Amino acid sequence: MNLYITGTPLGNLNDMTYRAVETLKSADVILCEDTRTTRKLTNHFEITTPLRAYHDFNKFETEDRIIEEMHEGKVFALVTDAGMPVVSDPGYELVRRMQKESLGFTVVPGASAxxxxxxxxxxxxxxxxxxxxxxxxxxxxxxxxxxxxxxxxxxxxxxxxxxxxxxxxxxxxxxxxxxxxxxxxxxxxxxxxxxxxxxxxxxxxxxxxxxxxxxxxxxEGYQEDEIVSDIPINEHVGKFIEDGMKPKQAIKMVAEMRGLKKQEVYDAYHK
Structure with missing residues (x-):
């Protein structure tokens, strides 16, 4: 494997898994959002692997170098400041690039808020x-x-x-x-x-x-008070628009609620 997408604790360090500790110890480089935050984690578990910043502001300029090093045989671990990487955090772009170049990667699971x-x-x-x-x-x-x-x-x-x-x-x-x-x-x-x-x-x-x-x-999800099957589609869309929703959103919502294609709802509303 060239990359281990590694989950870390949200806050309680006792939630760190044995596998995550071993993964971070055995990797050649740990990619992290903030090296200061991740260093607290690595110091606690006596992990000496070098840290390298990988975040929203440098991910594209550092990607080529990371991929090149992977082709040379280096193994990386990707972590976030807390929880699972890639979820509302940078990383999916790197995964897509690795898929394209047939590089190996896997997930070491952890908590997600x-x-x-x-x-x-x-x-x-x-x-x-x-x-x-x-x-x-x-x-x-x-x-x-x-x-x-x-x-x-x-x-x-x-x-x-x-x-x-x-x-x-x-x-x-x-x-x-x-x-x-x-x-x-x-x-x-x-x-x-x-x-x-x-x-x-x-x-x-x-x-x-x-x-x-x-x-x-x-x-909690929105609950329609009326029986939607008894309301004409155009009126159903109109009700959402009256409540402040934009037509495009209203059409999408009605399509979801009725199990219809958006085009069907669009046509019914505009006719």
Missing amino acids: FTLALVLSGISSFEFTFFGFLPKSQAKRKEKLKEIMFHSHTSVVYESPHKLKETIKQMSEVSPDREMSISRELTKKFEQNVRGRADELLNMLGDEIPLKGEFVIVI
């Missing part, structure tokens, strides 16, 4: 969508939040402490009664998981729920 939060939420997990971090642009962010709040399956979102209150506020404005869960500091000393209505959780932020740590929000 969104799966832990989903399990702890008490919200249905039979079907869910992981949205990761929301867009930075305010306009795109509002658009994505509306999509999430009208999504028919459970949704999972990552959020930072300084944006959490505004995010929950916008969710509450769309659907104050929607059930959701907020998790923070997963696996750490001050781990917290709170489930309730959107408006209830909004009032708890900054008090019962301190705005510290990284957050995972789990949102």
Whole structure:
């Protein structure tokens, strides 16, 4: 193998697996987001493997060198600051390049914050969508939040402490009664998981729920009050648009809910 995509603890170092320790010890180089963060981990487990920065700002300029060294026989381990690499973190581009060049890679499994939060939420997990971090642009962010709040399956979102209150506020404005869960500091000393209505959780932020740590929000799927099979498709799309959704999103949502192709819904709406 040329690359081991290695999961590391979210916060509690006791969650580090034996296989992960051995993998990091035996690799020639550890690729990591922040060498200072990963060095705390390697020092704790007495891992002396050299560290090399690989993150969103240098991934493309360092990729050629990494691939060249792999062809020469070097073995790399890829880690993130916490949890599973590639999930809402850089790495998939490197995997695609390796696939193209027939280089070997595998995963050394570890914790992922969104799966832990989903399990702890008490919200249905039979079907869910992981949205990761929301867009930075305010306009795109509002658009994505509306999509999430009208999504028919459970949704999972990552959020930072300084944006959490505004995010929950916008969710509450769309659907104050929607059930959701907020998790923070997963696996750490001050781990917290709170489930309730959107408006209830909004009032708890900054008090019962301190705005510290990284957050995972789990949102119950949108439940259509009416029996959709009895509503004409164009009216169904129109209802979502009245609620503030863009036509393209509304068409996609109706197609998902009715099990139809988007083109069928598009044609029905425009006719």
